Amino acid sequence: MKNEILETKDGLFTVTVMVNGEKKELPVRNSESLLDALRRHGWKGTKKGCDTGDCGSCTVILNGRPVLGCLTPAVTAHNGEITTIEGLGSVHEPHPLQEAFVEAGAVQCGFCIPGMILSSKHLLDNNPMPTEAEIRKALDGNLCRCTGYVKQVEAVKKAAAKMARGRKK
Ligand code: FES
Numbered sequence: 001m002k003n004e005i006l007e008t009k010d011g012l013f014t015v016t017v018m019v020n021g022e023k024k025e026l027p028v029r030n031s032e033s034l035l036d037a038l039r040r041h042g043w044k045g046t047k048k049g050c051d052t053g054d055c056g057s058c059t060v061i062l063n064g065r066p067v068l069g070c071l072t073p074a075v076t077a078h079n080g081e082i083t084t085i086e087g088l089g090s091v092h093e094p095h096p097l098q099e100a101f102v103e104a105g106a107v108q109c110g111f112c113i114p115g116m117i118l119s120s121k122h123l124l125d126n127n128p129m130p131t132e133a134e135i136r137k138a139l140d141g142n143l144c145r146c147t148g149y150v151k152q153v154e155a156v157k158k159a160a161a162k163m164a165r166g167r168k169k
């Protein structure tokens with residue numbers, strides 16, 4: 001059974017969420033975005049770029065779909081499941097997408113990469129062997145000010161091949 005959202009005395013709301021597979025109770029402000037709430041509670045891999053829904057750097061997966069954290073009120077994530085970049089892999093055990101982005105030279109400053117990787121993960125979870133057009137469509141909301149949107153596409157193809165070889169996590 002789902003929990004009711006609780007309002008605490010100081011005007012905060014306690015949202016119950018699964019973040020990267022762990023149950024958390026997060027106090028959030030009524031007006032706070034999911035992006036700000038995640039960052040304030042330590043998931044700083046979720047990047048704050050424009051804060052107006054234009055750049056995609058704040059992308060996280062909420063209940064199986066990529067969402068823009070800056071446009072998603074944190075209270076609406078109550079009882080939801082969230083995946084942030086921290087949930088994919090680690091330096092010692094990277095996700096195939098993380099490996100592929102590095103191997104393809106798709107990372108320059110890195111600011112856009114968490115959002116790009118989460119959009120790519122959603123794509124590959126639903127379409128394990130996408131065409132180039134499908135990859136470009138999946139990434140069209142993720143802006144990058146450093147690169148030419150070529151190596152990221154190569155990276156997603158590379159990750160799809162790695163995952164097809166049985167490295168899927
Ligand atoms: S920070 Fe959310 S879209 Fe740019």
Ligand code: FES
Nearest residue numbers: 109110144145146
């Ligand atoms: S690598 Fe710098 S914004 Fe994309």
